[in-house]
Amino acid sequence: MSDAAQPEGYEETAFTADRIPRQAPPPPKGKLGKLGDAFDMARLPWGHYIGINPSEFEYEYAGGWYCDYKYMGEHDFHDFNHINELRWSKFVDEDISLIYRFFRFWFVVVSHGFSFIASGGGKGGGWFFSAIGVFVLLLLLVSAFLVNPDEPFPYDGLLVPLSFFLLCGVATILKSLFEKYSIRFYKSNQNWSDDVAFCRRSGLVKSFQGNFPFYEFDAFIEMAADMKGNQRHTLKVRHRYPQFSKDKRSGLPLEFTFPTDTGSIAERYAMWDMLSRYMDVSQPLPDIPRLEPFRHLDPTTRAYDEAGTRGRPATYWRDLYARVDEKELNRLRAEHHEKVNAAPWGSRPDLMAQSVPGYEDSYTAEPEDVNAYAHAPTKDVRFVERPEAGSSESASDQHDSQR
Numbered sequence: 001m002s003d004a005a006q007p008e009g010y011e012e013t014a015f016t017a018d019r020i021p022r023q024a025p026p027p028p029k030g031k032l033g034k035l036g037d038a039f040d041m042a043r044l045p046w047g048h049y050i051g052i053n054p055s056e057f058e059y060e061y062a063g064g065w066y067c068d069y070k071y072m073g074e075h076d077f078h079d080f081n082h083i084n085e086l087r088w089s090k091f092v093d094e095d096i097s098l099i100y101r102f103f104r105f106w107f108v109v110v111s112h113g114f115s116f117i118a119s120g121g122g123k124g125g126g127w128f129f130s131a132i133g134v135f136v137l138l139l140l141l142v143s144a145f146l147v148n149p150d151e152p153f154p155y156d157g158l159l160v161p162l163s164f165f166l167l168c169g170v171a172t173i174l175k176s177l178f179e180k181y182s183i184r185f186y187k188s189n190q191n192w193s194d195d196v197a198f199c200r201r202s203g204l205v206k207s208f209q210g211n212f213p214f215y216e217f218d219a220f221i222e223m224a225a226d227m228k229g230n231q232r233h234t235l236k237v238r239h240r241y242p243q244f245s246k247d248k249r250s251g252l253p254l255e256f257t258f259p260t261d262t263g264s265i266a267e268r269y270a271m272w273d274m275l276s277r278y279m280d281v282s283q284p285l286p287d288i289p290r291l292e293p294f295r296h297l298d299p300t301t302r303a304y305d306e307a308g309t310r311g312r313p314a315t316y317w318r319d320l321y322a323r324v325d326e327k328e329l330n331r332l333r334a335e336h337h338e339k340v341n342a343a344p345w346g347s348r349p350d351l352m353a354q355s356v357p358g359y360e361d362s363y364t365a366e367p368e369d370v371n372a373y374a375h376a377p378t379k380d381v382r383f384v385e386r387p388e389a390g391s392s393e394s395a396s397d398q399h400d401s402q403r
Contacts, residue, residue, distance in 0.1 A: 007281050007282055007299065007300050008299060009298075009299030009300075010200075010201050010202075010203075010281045010299070011201055011202045011203070013202050013203045013204060013213065014200070014201060014202060014203040014281045015203035015213070015214045015215060015279045015280055015281065016280055016281055016282040017046065017047040017049075017276070017280050017282065017351055018282065020046070020215050020351060020352065020354070020355045021215070021355065022355055023215070023216070023240075023355055023356050024241070024356075024357075025356060025357040025358045025359075026240050026241065026356065026358070026359075027241065027242070027243055041220075041221040041222070041223045041233065041265075042220065042221045043218055043219065043220050044218075044219040044220070044221065044235075044268075044269060044272045045348045045349065045350035045351070045352075046215075046276070046350055046351040046352040047276075047349075047350070047351035047352075048348045048349055048351070049273055049276065049277055049280075049283070050269075050270070050273050050343050050344070050345065051273070051277070052270050052273065052339060052340055052343050053270060053273075053274045053286050053287070053288055054260055054267045054270040054271045054274060054340065055267060055270075055333050055336045055337040055340055056260055056261045056267075056333075057274065057286070057288045057289075057290070058288060058333070058336050059289075059329050059332045059333040059336055060288070060289050060290065061326070061329070065081070065289055065290050066289070066318075066321040066322075068080065068081075069293065069318070074293045077293065078293070078294060079191070079192075080192075081192070081290060082192045083278075083290055083291065084291070084294045084297075085200065085285060085291070085294040085295070085297045085298040085301070086194075086199065086200060086201055087194055087197040087198065087199045087200065088197055088198040088200075088275070088278060089192035089193055089194065089196065089197040090193075090196050090197060090198070090256050091192070091193040091195070091196035091197070092191070092192055092193065093191045093192075093193045107174070107178075108178070110171060110174075111171045111174040111175040111178055112124070112125075112171075112175055113125045113171070114126050114129055114167055114168045114171035114172075115168070115171045115172040115174075115175040116130075116168055116169075116171075116172045117172055117175065117176070124172070124175075126168030126169075126171060126172060127168075129164050129167070129168055130164055130165055130168055132164060133160065133161035133162075133163075133164030133165055134161060136160050136161050136164075137158070137160075137161040140158070140161075194206070195208075196208065198214065198256075198275065198278070198279055200278060200279055200281060200285075200298070201281075203215075203279065203281070205217060205239075205256075207245070207254055209245045209246070209247060209248075209254050210244070210245060212239060212244070212245060212254075214279045215352070215355070216239060216240050216241060217237050217238060217239055217240065218237070218238055218240050218352070219235060219236070219237050219238075219272040219275075220235075220236045220237075220238060221233055221234070221235060221236075221265060221268050221269075222234045222235075222236045233265055233268060234257055234258075234259065234268070235257070235258040235259075235260070235268040235271050235272060236255050236256070236257055236258075237255060237256045237257075237258065237272075237275070238253055238254070238255040238256075239253055239254040239255065240356075242254070258271050258272075258275065264337065264340065264341055266340050266341045266343060266345055267337070267340055269343075269345040270340050270343070270345075274286045274288075281299075281300055282300065283300065284298070284300055284301040284304040284305070284309075284310070285298050285300075285301045287310065287312070288317070289317040289318075289321065292314075292315070292316065292317045292318065293318070295314075296314075
């Protein structure tokens with residue numbers, strides 16, 4: 001721990017990588033904890049930020065944030081958004097009844113399942129059900145004109161295919177209305193909780209089990225496999241002292257999952273890097289679209305931008321999303337993904353080793369190529385030892401790679 005001054009505008013407990021206090025050693029692990037270690041591919045280091053954001057946050061789908069931002073405006077979007085300059089929420093609290101939830105569920109199932117238009121603009125299930133209706137109509141025609149030509153035409157039977165067409169048509173209209181106007185409902189009734197969140201101003205991680213300092217958590221890449229042997233990897237941020245934070249009902253330790261929409265292990269490293277910089281008040285907010293409208297509200301970020309260090313206009317991301325289409329965003333996202341994969345995620349020192357006794361006794365090495373190891377962990381992969389931890393790099397050096 002260094003004597004670096006606490007940035008102004010934050011609570012005394014706010015986190016900075018240069019002010020991690022001395023802590024107790026982690027408790028001995030029981031059988032369940034040791035079993036869990038078998039699924040942890042790596043423990044990610046503290047500090048020494050690369051300054052690269054995960055691709056899904058750097059170039060987010062326009063429907064994920066920009067449409068909501070345009071509709072709501074900056075003020076309403078601040079509280080509606082799951083991440084702002086105050087907190088990164090991990091829990092949604094909806095102010096609605098169970099009866100409403102039940103009817104909304106079936107409304108979405110019917111409107112989306114029978115619509116002619118699928119989410120994203122493709123062909124929906126309505127075409128399949130209409131095909132069934134056409135098939136029934138053909139059976140009626142064959143029966144009426146070939147099998148029983150002397151019988152009167154069964155006009156009542158036409159109600160079956162017509163009902164299919166009508167149902168799918170109504171579902172298509174309802175789905176369009178839902179996608180257009182549902183945001184009006186969610187703006188008033190869907191609230192990202194401030195009580196289960198990573199809080200930047202205070203440096204605390206709030207949960208139903210209690211509030212704990214951010215530096216008491218560790219990040220792991222957890223590996224799982226399905227019945228076919230296909231691997232998937234998840235970033236888990238887990239409380240180091242489960243004796244204080246176990247769930248009373250399940251007995252499981254407190255942990256949070258940060259999913260990413262790509263199979264790249266490097267993207268999980270980038271997610272931890274971004275979360276750490278988000279919580280570190282000596283660093284500006286990560287330069288991502290969702291956070292851009294709130295950069296001026298954060299003291300460190302405001303000073304960073306006013307000094308011209310960001311090197312971008314104040315509305316850089318909003319201007320970009322206003323002029324490019326989804327195809328161009330996909331191209332930019334793919335380019336950024338290659339940048340994430342090429343970053344030097346391995347062999348970085350871990351600042352937490354200076355503050356937690358026995359911390360360096362495990363997870364001392366990382367695969368040199370984290371992506372190659374993830375896809376073939378049984379092959380000959382070179383591991384590199386982490387160097388001895390030193391002080392964290394300066395904010396300006398750490399963020400040059402973002403631009």
